[in-house]
Amino acid sequence: MLNPALSQWLDSHAQALDLGDSDPQQVLAQLAAADVLRVGFDAHLGGSGDNVTDAVEVLAEVASYSLAAAFVFWGQRAFIEYLLQSPNADLRERLLPSLLSGELAGATGLSNAMKFLSGIESLQVRARAEANGWSLSGRLHWVTNLRKSGFVVAAAIERGEGGSPFVLAIPGDANGVHRSADLQLMGLQSSNTAAIDFAQVQVDRQWLLHDDARTFLPAVRPAFLGLQCGMAIGLARRALAEVESHLQDGRSILLEPLREQRQQLVQAVDTLKQGLLDGRFLAKPAALFQVRIALAESAANAVQLELQASGGKAYLNEHGSGFARRWRESAFVPIVTPSLVQLRAELQRQKQEAAV
CATH class of the missing domain: 1.10.540.10 (Acyl-CoA dehydrogenase/oxidase, N-terminal domain)
Known part of the structure; x- marks a missing residue:
């Protein structure tokens, strides 16, 4: 509680x-x-x-x-x-x-890095080695929690001289760190979400999180994605609770879909928790990707069922503002990095490689 x-x-x-x-x-x-x-x-x-x-x-x-x-x-x-x-x-x-x-x-500026890990895109920040650290250049296009009063951002860094990329914590007040204005989002606007540019930012070795991104990123990925799944879980639970509150209005035809969706949600949450506790997602990230997809779909289905249960009230500002917010929130869940499209593409790639 x-x-x-x-x-x-x-x-x-x-x-x-x-x-x-x-x-x-x-x-x-x-x-x-x-x-x-x-x-x-x-x-x-x-x-x-x-x-x-x-x-x-x-x-x-x-x-x-x-x-x-x-x-x-x-x-x-x-x-x-x-x-x-x-x-x-x-x-x-x-x-x-x-x-x-x-x-x-x-x-957590590692969204780009997680896509890099799956071969979806290249790293966006590059480092030139110096005596006591690095000089950084590049851009992170979408980062949340960049609070204007003070932040530190994690990023995976490509080495200019070649070799394995590494992971740094970069202080927001370092010279050459430029935070954009808040991105104009459809919702979730009070989340301090912006872009960051790095222009010859000097960072010394005391800010190193790990010297090998290909070792560190798979190790933190279960928590990264597992915690991210909490957003879909909470949204789905709330939407289904709203459905239940409307059932006394003569829409009992929705009782069975409500039960089915709750059961699917419980099963997906149980699978997520078991995988986080027993460590299976470290060796089998595809299993985690599948859970993330299932939970995002649960959130979307739950909000759609809430619309059906609410009826026309959902479309009235006076009554439907909470639903309208959850509708916007449900549109965000599939696109937060890694997006469902990216996860499905990675699962398909792994399946094709396994078939060769």
């Missing part, structure tokens, strides 16, 4: 967060105050002492109120996960307290 204060805040601000009428600075502050950023890792590091599936559940609960807030939560918690799995203990000790307190925003 979420802290009641956080639940109330999310409930009252969900529409404003989606439309950009609420101060995006407040999202991370509210999440930190409720201690949800601490869920899912060891207590001696400042966590709650449980595991990443608990973090997925808390993120899903946030998403049941506001996908914009859950998107920020995902960015922050994913960056925390990178620190937890990085061999750079000094960097973890230096950044983790301010990330957990909400003082510093962590931006």
Whole structure:
């Protein structure tokens, strides 16, 4: 269960967060105050002492109120996960307290890197080696949680001299880091989502998350995608709860589809949690991709069923503003990187390779 204060805040601000009428600075502050950023890792590091599936559940609960807030939560918690799995203990000790307190925003700029890992696109940031670190140039086109009061962003970096790419945490206040204006999104506008340009940014070795992206990225991918799945889970659960609330209005014909969709959702969530706990997704990422696709489809189907259960009310501003927001949120779930198209393309590629 979420802290009641956080639940109330999310409930009252969900529409404003989606439309950009609420101060995006407040999202991370509210999440930190409720201690949800601490869920899912060891207590001696400042966590709650449980595991990443608990973090997925808390993120899903946030998403049941506001996908914009859950998107920020995902960015922050994913960056925390990178620190937890990085061999750079000094960097973890230096950044983790301010990330957990909400003082510093962590931006997961590894969406491009995850696509690179699957051969979908090349890395967008390039480094020139220098005496104590690197000089960076390039651009990340879409990054969330770039809070204007202070952020650090993770990125996979191509070595100009050749060799294995590596992963850096890049401070937002470094010279040559340029944050664009917020992207004009259809929804989720209070999420501090923007582009970043790097113009000869000097970063020293103390900011290194891992010196081999091809080792680090597969290791963090289950948490990266697993936490991302929490957004679809929360949205689907909320839409199905709304369906149930409408059934007394003479639409009992929808009772069976409601049961079927709930059962499919439960099965997909169970598969996700089992895979995160037993480690199967490390060796079999395709299984994780399939779960991510199934959960995105569950969210889309649940919102469509909510429309049918709501009837014409859903199309009236007076009654349907919550539904309209969830409709916009459901349009985002399939395109957040890696998108469903990218995941399906990767699954098809693997299937074709296996057949050769």
